[in-house]
Amino acid sequence: MRPSHILAFVTAGSLGMSLAACGGGDAVTDTAAAGGPIAVKATDTSCEVGKTQVDAGTSIFAITNGGQKVTEFYVYAAGDRVMAEVENIAPGLSRNLHVELPAGTYETACKPGMIGKGIRGQLTVSGSAAPLTDDAALLAATDSYSRYVKSQTAALEEKTTEFVKLVKAGDVAGAKTMYPIARTYWERIEPVAEIFGDLDPRIDGREEVTEEGLKFGGFHKIEQDLWQKNDISQSGPVADQLLTDVKEIVTKANAEKLSPLQLANGAKALLDEVAAGKITGEEDRYSHTDLWDFNANVDGSKAAIAALRPVLEERDAALVKTLDTEFANVDAALAKHRAGDGWKLHTDLSQADLKELSDAINALAEPISQVAAVVAKKA
Amino acid sequence: MSRVSRRRALTLAGVGAAGLAGAAALTQVKDEPELTTAAAATDAVAFTGAHQAGIVTPAQDRLHFVAFDVVTKDRERLIKLLKDWTAAAARMTAGHDAGAIGAVNGIPEAPPDDTGEAIGLPPSGLTITIGFGPTLFRDASGKDRFGLAAHLPPALEPLPKFTGDTIDDTISGGDIAIQACANDPQVAVHAIRNLARIGMGAVSVRWSQLGFGRTSSTSTGQATPRNLFGFKDGTRNLKAEETDLLREHLWVQPGDGPDWLAGGSYLVTRKIRMLIETWDRSPLAEQEMIIGRTKGTGAPMGMTGEFDEVDFDSVGADGQPLLATTSHVRLAHPQSNNGARMLRRGYNFVDGSDGLGRLNAGLFFIAYQRDPRKAFIPVQRSLAANDEMNEYVRHVSTGIFACPPGVPTDGDFWGGALFA
Incomplete structure (x- = not known):
């Protein structure tokens, strides 16, 4: 979780408005x-x-x-x-x-x-x-990404429901297995979630960033109960609230109309999430399942870029090539740490492993930071 | 549109004359940079020249040093980075933004091509000096990484382990080193930060070091500064004005090794932690005996003036040499080392404290030389074995880099001859 207002900020941008104006181009x-x-x-x-x-x-x-x-x-x-x-x-x-x-x-x-x-x-x-006009290509990008958000939010709600059921049933082992899976769908679309003010910190806030007056809750509170306290007998109300909040954000996220610039900034924001919270092991400090979130953030970034791909191909083909290469490098660096259907724990990685991952993310984030300007450029 | 740049801010601040002098200096291409004229601390230092600036340039007050690992495997990408870096370094040393657009003049959707913290600051004597480590040529397994192995200078060997070394590998070595020196710490940090930003994806920062308070003078026009032991340091340093000595001891000469390095120099770095607290508890007489100079004037033991010749032979009433056989000055003196000389350019550092109630402080030692096998290595061997000062210091990082000659004209780039 990281408070991010860039997405909300660009909503008011001229690009978003010009898109709304030509919304009829979708056949x-x-x-x-x-x-x-x-x-x-x-x-x-x-x-x-x-x-x-x-x-x-x-x-x-x-x-x-x-x-x-x-x-x-x-x-x-x-x-x-x-x-x-x-x-x-x-x-x-x-x-x-x-x-x-x-x-x-x-x-x-x-x-x-x-x-x-x-x-x-x-x-x-x-x-x-018919070949897409330029604006239509941008519109197609946001439509494509909206489909992605819908699929992820559906899975998020489903998996969070299962997770909450396991927690309330007192099934520690089951809940521990489901925790990183449910979070995967959250982490893939986190920049979208961050648009909605308080909801993001309520769902994904960490203990030290819980604001005065608010109670530590959400995924990470249950994570703490599961791994650190080894006691989820009192976690029921927190789990119920988590599901309520997730359902609310799913509804809001599906209704949100995103601009192409939001996709570009979201793709970058997801990599910033990796660099700031996952590489360091801060995100999942009790379960150490940070690499699940890491991979999900990269997936989400990739999806946003993929949605913009036709526009980027048209305007800056060399950048697309660079992005493909660097995404592949990140995937290759990450693949070394697979464990079964999931991922190694953060605590099982050496400093050299983390440096390699950090270098790969930096190498990708730099060209990704150029995408917004390409999207914003008038054709 | 209102355009703000460092240069414009300078003019606005009424430092126009200094800016012009800097611009004039930029066009100078001489065998030795002009140094005798006392430049203001805010002026620009010429970036181009036969040798890189930042070596005999009168030592500035502040340092930001960085060592990079090259993470790209692509030779062309590395060359492009060196070209981009050269252009950015030329701009920043002249007091401009790192990129052509600038910190605040680009479109709002794009990240700026300069980070902005130097807006309004003068060039501040900024020099940016690059060096190539042995691992750029061959990796640990001996593999030729970029087709450079044939150009590896024989003297560019990792330094040996010296007696008492407590080296931390994570803050040692590196494929490429960059030294940024300036009279304003923000200008030095701005330079390294922007070069690291430009290098993202091609290089990765391995380690970096901030320094303050130069511990050597590199020009006769400079007073000798003090290190954190409280003593004058670098009294007998090589100086910019001693051109014959520089040729003999500092600059790599044609025929010394591969041609690409002629006009360059070898850079040795050592981070030397000082055990400040125990030093501060030692008696003045012991401190002076260990150093071999008086703490006040800096005169060699038995002499009266700082620049008096060192007296190796006189003995005191107790029959012992006035200049102790284990003193730092005696052991490091050229006379004790077959005439070996180096140009030292170190800085003090304090990296906060160590959690045990002690300052994490010391000397970030930097020395340039024509051949480390005849200079730093034998001198350090002797010091490591015999120097009484070892009780109060720990060498915690080490590095060696071959610094190419200067960038002669616009359009060329750092290490151009190496990659030709």
Whole structure:
């Protein structure tokens, strides 16, 4: 948690207003693709997509998880720009995903265990699509990111509900396992959450930053109860309040219209989160699960950049190349510290490990700090 | 649009004349920088020249020293960084912002290309001096990192471990070192901060050190300052005016090693923690015996004036030499070291306290020389073995760097000949 007003600040910017003015540029079709939903059979090792060629317009994927691990399903455009995704498909469950796809080449992916690049497949969308005007490209960026926020908030609410249930049931082991998973969805969209004043500190505040008059609560209070006090018998009311606050922020975040500049600044803010709180182990000081948050922050940053990608490609292709390289370097540095489906504890990392991660984040954050200016530039 | 820059702020502040003098100095390219004219502490020092500034430049009052690890594997990116750094250093030493746009003149959505804390401050005698460490040429496993291994100067070897060394590797060594000296600490810090910012992604700060109160004079025009032991330090230092001695002892000469380093110099750094509290409890006579000079005037033991020749031979009533055999002055004197000389340019430091009620203080030793194998290394071997002062000091960091010659003209860059 870090109070950040930059996002709120830029909401009033001219860019946000010009976008609102041309909000009619979004071509929406209601027609579902012919032939009904496309069946996706997901297992722990495979991802069979019923069709690899579809027409432009709306496609519906029906994903069934026949594996043992929780899975996710994604449709990616170039550069892993998320066109649509569905998270948290438990074993045995089915979910439908509606996605509107202009003509082009895409990739589908199942992610058993919810990690890594997933099991990829090609998806070709044919048909005619008018090239986007510049403003429309910016609008498409915010729409794309709004989809991302929706998918993350849905998962956040679901996983926080599970976490709260475990805490209230007194299941220490279960709650400890769920803690970093629920936080993942929070950390991916934290800059959005920070727009809403008091809610962010209530959900994610650390003990030393709890303001006078407010009680230490939220995720980190329960973290302290779980790991330091080893006693969650009194944690019920805090857990209930956490869920109430999360539900409120989910509603607000989904209703928020973000500007392209907010995406750019959010991508940077997420890396600042990593540099300020995760590298140092301050964020999860009782559980030491900081690398989960670290990875989630990077995911979120990547998603914001991916949403802006077509605009950036058009205006500064060299910057996009640099960002791709540096994101890959961060992923590679982080991948060394995987442990099973999760991550090593912060306390298991050496000073040299942390320096390497810090260097990789700095190398990425520098070009990311240039994105806002590129987005703001008049075409 | 109202444009604010350091230069404009200077003019507004009525220091226009100094700024002009600085600009004139910039165009000078001489074998030895002009030093005898007493420049004001706020003036600019020429960035270009046959040698890098910041070596024989009259020692400024403040230091910010940084050592970087190069994190990029891309030779071209490293070259681009050196070019960007050279341009930024030329700008900052002239009293300008680090970047062409400036701290406050860019678009609001972009991070500024200067950090701004030097707005309104004069050049303040800022010099920025670069050196390359042995690890830039080959990594620990011997791998040639940037195609530079063939250009590694034979004298650029990591310093040996000396008796009593308590070196902390995390504040030692580095691929690239940059020394920023200025008469205003904010100007020195501004320089290093902006160079580190520009280097983000290509280099990573390994360690850095702030210093205050120069502990050496490098010009006959300067009074000899005192170190934190309270003694005058650097009385017999190499001085900018001694051009023959500089040629013999300071500047790497053609034929000494690879051509790219001719006109450059080897930089040795040692962070020397002083055990201040125990020193302060020792009697004056013991302090003077250990140093080999009187504390008041700085005269060698047995002599009366600071600059009197050191008397190695006279004995006192007790039959012992007036200048103790274990005194620092005797052991460090050229006569005891086959004539070895260095140009010392160190600074005092106080890094707060150590949690045990003691100041974490001492000397950040900096010395430039033509060949460390004939200068710092033999002198330090002798000191490490015999110097009575060792009871009161701990060497906690070490570094050696090859400083290329100066940037001769606009358009060239630091280390250009090395990467040619």
